[in-house]
Amino acid sequence: MGVLTIGEFSRLTHLSVRTLRRYHEAALLEPAVVDEITGYRYYGVDQIPTAQVIHRLRELDVPLSDVQRILRTPDPGVRAALVADHLQRLEDELDRTRAAVVALRRLLRPDPAPIDVELRAQPARTVAAVEAVVRGRDVATWYAGAMAELEAAVGAAATGPPGGCYDNALFEQERGHALVYLPTAAPPRTGRVHPATLPAAELAVTTHVGEHDGIEVTYGALGTWVVENAMSVAGPVREVYVVGPRDTSDPAAWRTEIGWPVFRVT
Amino acid sequence: MGVLTIGEFSRLTHLSVRTLRRYHEAALLEPAVVDEITGYRYYGVDQIPTAQVIHRLRELDVPLSDVQRILRTPDPGVRAALVADHLQRLEDELDRTRAAVVALRRLLRPDPAPIDVELRAQPARTVAAVEAVVRGRDVATWYAGAMAELEAAVGAAATGPPGGCYDNALFEQERGHALVYLPTAAPPRTGRVHPATLPAAELAVTTHVGEHDGIEVTYGALGTWVVENAMSVAGPVREVYVVGPRDTSDPAAWRTEIGWPVFRVT
DNA sequence: CTGGACTCTCTCCCAGGGGGAGAGTCCACG
DNA sequence: CGTGGACTCTCCCCCTGGGAGAGAGTCCAG
Numbered sequence: 001m002g003v004l005t006i007g008e009f010s011r012l013t014h015l016s017v018r019t020l021r022r023y024h025e026a027a028l029l030e031p032a033v034v035d036e037i038t039g040y041r042y043y044g045v046d047q048i049p050t051a052q053v054i055h056r057l058r059e060l061d062v063p064l065s066d067v068q069r070i071l072r073t074p075d076p077g078v079r080a081a082l083v084a085d086h087l088q089r090l091e092d093e094l095d096r097t098r099a100a101v102v103a104l105r106r107l108l109r110p111d112p113a114p115i116d117v118e119l120r121a122q123p124a125r126t127v128a129a130v131e132a133v134v135r136g137r138d139v140a141t142w143y144a145g146a147m148a149e150l151e152a153a154v155g156a157a158a159t160g161p162p163g164g165c166y167d168n169a170l171f172e173q174e175r176g177h178a179l180v181y182l183p184t185a186a187p188p189r190t191g192r193v194h195p196a197t198l199p200a201a202e203l204a205v206t207t208h209v210g211e212h213d214g215i216e217v218t219y220g221a222l223g224t225w226v227v228e229n230a231m232s233v234a235g236p237v238r239e240v241y242v243v244g245p246r247d248t249s250d251p252a253a254w255r256t257e258i259g260w261p262v263f264r265v266t
Numbered sequence: 267m268g269v270l271t272i273g274e275f276s277r278l279t280h281l282s283v284r285t286l287r288r289y290h291e292a293a294l295l296e297p298a299v300v301d302e303i304t305g306y307r308y309y310g311v312d313q314i315p316t317a318q319v320i321h322r323l324r325e326l327d328v329p330l331s332d333v334q335r336i337l338r339t340p341d342p343g344v345r346a347a348l349v350a351d352h353l354q355r356l357e358d359e360l361d362r363t364r365a366a367v368v369a370l371r372r373l374l375r376p377d378p379a380p381i382d383v384e385l386r387a388q389p390a391r392t393v394a395a396v397e398a399v400v401r402g403r404d405v406a407t408w409y410a411g412a413m414a415e416l417e418a419a420v421g422a423a424a425t426g427p428p429g430g431c432y433d434n435a436l437f438e439q440e441r442g443h444a445l446v447y448l449p450t451a452a453p454p455r456t457g458r459v460h461p462a463t464l465p466a467a468e469l470a471v472t473t474h475v476g477e478h479d480g481i482e483v484t485y486g487a488l489g490t491w492v493v494e495n496a497m498s499v500a501g502p503v504r505e506v507y508v509v510g511p512r513d514t515s516d517p518a519a520w521r522t523e524i525g526w527p528v529f530r531v532t
Numbered sequence: 533c534t535g536g537a538c539t540c541t542c543t544c545c546c547a548g549g550g551g552g553a554g555a556g557t558c559c560a561c562g
Numbered sequence: 563c564g565t566g567g568a569c570t571c572t573c574c575c576c577c578t579g580g581g582a583g584a585g586a587g588t589c590c591a592g
Contacts, residue, residue, distance in 0.1 A: 002494055005589095007538065011434050011499060012489035014482070017539085018581070038588060039540055045493045048486040053373050055482070059366040064579075076374075083374065087367060094360070100325040101353060107319050108342075108349065168277050216280070216321070220314040223278035227311045228268055233277060271558095273569065283570085284550070304557060305571050330548075 002045045003033065009043040013051035020051075028068050029054060062086050092141075099213045106214040115218065117206045117225045122198075122238075122259065127163075128154050128187035129196035131179035139166075139178060146180045146192065151246070153193040154182045161247075163240040163257075165198060168233075177236070203238065203259035204231065211251035218258060226262055235261040268311045269299065275309040279317035286317075294334050295320060328352050358407075365479045372480040381484065383472045383491045388464075388504075388525065393429075394420050394453035395462035397445035405432075405444060412446045412458065417512070419459040420448045427513075429506040429523075431464060434499075443502070467501065469525035473508070477517035484524060492528055501527040 010017045023029040024041060029051060031041035050071065057067045066086065073079040130146035147162060160183040167176035179196065187195035204226050208218040219237075226233060240257040248254070276283045289295040290307060295317060297307035316337065323333045332352065339345040396412035413428060426449040433442035445462065453461035470492050474484040485503075492499060506523040514520070 004493060005538075008493075008498070012486065012493075014485075016580090019579085021540090022580070035588095040588075041539085045490040048490055049373065049483075052482050052486050053370070056366050056370040056373060058579085060363060060370065080374065083370065090363060090367075097326060097356060100322050101356075104319070104322040104326065104349065107315065107322060108346065216318050217315075219280075220278065220318055224268075224311040224314055227270060227274075227278075232274070271569075282550090285548085287571090288549070301557095306557075307570085324548090 004043045004045065006031075006041045006043065009047070009051070012045075012048055013055065015051055015055055023054065023064075026064055026068070028064055028071070057083075057086075060086060060090060102211075102213040103216060106217060115206050115221045115225065117204055117222060117229075119262075120203045120205050120259070122201050122203045124197055124200040125183065126187060126195055126197045127181035127183045128193055129179050129181040130192045130194075131177065131196065132192075133176065134178050142178065143180060149192055150180065150182045153188050153190045154184045157184045157186075158182045159184055161240055161242050161244065163238060165236050165238050167236045198238070201235065201238075201259075201261040202263060204229075204262045205257055205259045207242070208256045208258055209252075210254060212254075212256065215256065215258075222258055222260060226260060231262040231264055233260055234263050237261075270309045270311065272297075272307045272309065275313070275317070278311075278314055279321065281317055281321055289320065289330075292330055292334070294330060294337070323349075323352075326352060326356060368477075368479040369482060372483060381472050381487045381491065383470055383488060383495075385528075386469045386471050386525070388467050388469045390463055390466040391449065392453060392461055392463045393447035393449045394459055395445050395447040396458045396460075397443065397462065398458075399442065400444050408444065409446060415458055416446065416448045419454050419456045420450045423450045423452075424448045425450055427506055427508050427510065429504060431502050431504050433502045464504070467504075467525075467527040468529065469504065470495075470497065470528045471523055471525045474522040474524055475518075476520060478520075478522065481522065481524075488524055488526060492526060497528040497530055499526055500529050503527075 004012065006017050006020055009015075010020060013020075015023075020029065020043075021041070024031060029047065032044035032047065033042040034040070035042070053071070054067055057070065058064075062070075066082075070079055070082045073082060128150060130150055132142060132146070134142045143164070150162065162180065162182045164181070165179040167178065181196065181198070187193075189195065204222060206218060206222050206225070208215050223233075238259040238261075240259070241254075242257055243253055243255040245251075245254070270278065272283050272286055275281075276286060279286075281289075286295065286309075287307070290297060295313065298310035298313065299308040300306070301308070319337070320333055323336065324330075328336075332348075336345055336348045339348060394416060396416055398408060398412070400408045409430070416428065428446065428448045430447070431445040433444065447462065447464070453459075455461065470488060472484060472488050472491070474481050489499075504525040504527075506525070507520070508523055509519055509521040511517075511520070
C-alpha cells in the first residue's frame with residue numbers, strides 16, 4: 001500500500017515519466033523501491049511533496065545540482081536561505097532583463113545622432129582605487145560595493161569625479177579585471193581601497209548622456225569612429241562618471257565619459 | 267578601412283569570438299568579407315549595431331531563429347511588433363515565475379494541515395461548455411477567454427458555480443484536453459459554447475482554499491489520500507470553482523473543489 | 533493464458549553555447 | 563627578409579534538461 005508505479009506517480013506529481021527517470025539517474029529523486037529483477041521503479045506517496053518541490057524549483061530554473069543541494073539540506077533554516085539565494089538570483093536576472101529591454105528599445109529606435117569624439121593624451125595619474133577580477137554579470141553589484149567603500153575612505157577629499165577601468169575580457173568572456181577609483185591628493189590604504197596609478201594613454205573620448213542601460217550604443221559608435229579613423233584599440237576601456245548618481249538622481253542628466261586607449265594604425 | 271578581424275569585432279560588440287562564428291554559421295550575422303583562401307572572417311563597422319541588437323535579443327532569451335526573423339524584417343513597424351511579442355512572452359514568463367515562487371514558499375512552509383476528502387457519486391450532468399486541446403502553460407490564458415465567452419452566453423442563467431475538467435496528460439505532457447463549463451438549464455450553442463455532458467463518476471473530492479498558485483499541494487494531498495485508501499485514478503480531474511474570482515476579488519476566500527474520478531483497487 | 537497497457541534501456545536529437553587540439557596566417561620587430 | 567607570437571581556422575566532444583522513438587520485457591484483468 002502506498003506504493004506507486006512510475007506512471008501513477010507521474011500523474012500525481014505532474015512530472016513526466018521521462019523526467020522522473022532522469023531524476024532517478026541524477027540521484028535527485030530515488031524511487032522508494034526498485035525491483036532488482038525487472039528494474040521497475042516504485043515510488044511512495046511520501047515522495048509526492050518532494051517531487052512537487054523539485055517541480056517548482058525547476059520552474060524557477062534552479063539547476064538540478066542546486067535542487068539536490070537544497071533537498072539534501074536537513075535544516076529548514078539553511079534550506080530557506082538557499083532558496084532565498086535563488087530568489088535573489090531571479091531578482092537580479094529580472095533587473096538584467098529590464099536593462100536589456102530598455103537598451104533594445106533604444107537600439108531599435110533609429111537614432112543616428114552623430115557622436116563627438118575627442119583624441120586626448122591622458123597623462124598618468126595616481127588615484128584611490130578598488131580593483132578585482134569579477135564576472136561580467138556581477139559588475140554592477142561589485143561596482144556599488146566598491147564605490148561605497150571608496151566614498152567612505154575618500155569622501156570629500158575627492159578632487160574629481162569617480163571613474164573606472166575595465167578589461168575588455170570582462171565583456172568578451174565571463175570574467176575580467178575591473179578597477180574603480182576616486183581621484184584624491186593622497187590616496188589612503190584602507191580595506192580594499194589602495195593607491196593605484198592609471199598609466200598614461202592616448203584616449204579616444206566621447207560622452208554618453210543618460211542612464212547606463214543604453215551605453216552599448218555609444219560604445220559601438222565610438223568603436224566605429226576609432227576604426228574609421230584608422231586607429232586600433234589597446235588596453236582596457238576607461239569610464240569617468242562626470243555626472244552620475246552621486247550628483248543627481250535624474251539618470252537623464254548623467255554624463256559618462258568613455259575613453260578607449262588607441263594607437264594609430266599605419 | 268572600416269574592416270575588422272573577428273577579434274576586433276568581438277571587442278567592439280562584446281560578443282565572444284566563438285559566438286560570432288556560431289552566428290555566421292547560423293546565417294545570423296554574416297561577415298562582410300570572408301577570405302576564400304584562408305577562411306578569415308572580416309566584419310564591417312556598419313555591422314556593429316546589428317551585432318548589438320542580436321546581443322540584446324539574446325539577453326532576452328529570444329531564440330536565434332526568431333532573432334533572424336526580426337533582423338530580416340525590413341519594415342520597422344512589423345519589426346517592433348515582433349519585438350513586442352517577445353516582450354509579452356517575457357511578461358508571461360514573469361507571471362509564471364511569480365506563481366512558482368508563491369507555490370514554492372507554500373511547499374516549503376511545514377504545512378501538515380490534514381485534508382478532508384469525501385467520496386461522492388457524481389451523476390452525469392449536461393452543461394454549457396467550451397473545450398479545446400491546449401498546451402499546459404497556456405491553460406490560464408485559454409481559461410480566461412473561454413470563461414468570458416461562457417459568461418457572455420449563459421450569464422445570469424447559470425444554475426451553479428463554474429467548473430472545469432482537465433486531462434491528466436495536460437500536466438504530464440505538453441498538451442491535453444481541457445473543458446470549462448457553466449451549469450445551466452438549457453445550454454446554448456454560441457461560438458465555442460456548446461452543450462456537453464459530464465459523465466457520471468465516483469469522485470474523491472476535497473476543497474482547496476485560497477488562490478490557485480498553491481493548488482499543487484492539495485493535489486498531492488488528494489493523491490496521497492486516494493492511494494492510501496486503496497483506490498486508483500481513472501480519467502480527467504474535475505474542478506469546481508465554488509467561490510472564485512467571479513464571486514470575490516479576495517483570493518484568500520476562494521474555494522475550489524477538486525474531484526478525482528477513482529475506483530477501488532482490490 | 534493472452535492481449536493490451538505499462539515499463540525498461542538504448543540511442544539520437546534540440547538549443548546555445550564552452551573548451552581544447554592541431555594547423556594555418558598575419559604582422560611588427562629585429 | 564625571417565621569425566615569433568598573436569591571431570584565426572576547422573573539427574570534435576562536453577554541458578544542461580529535456581523530447582522522440584525503437585525494441586524488448588513485464589504486469590494484470592478478463
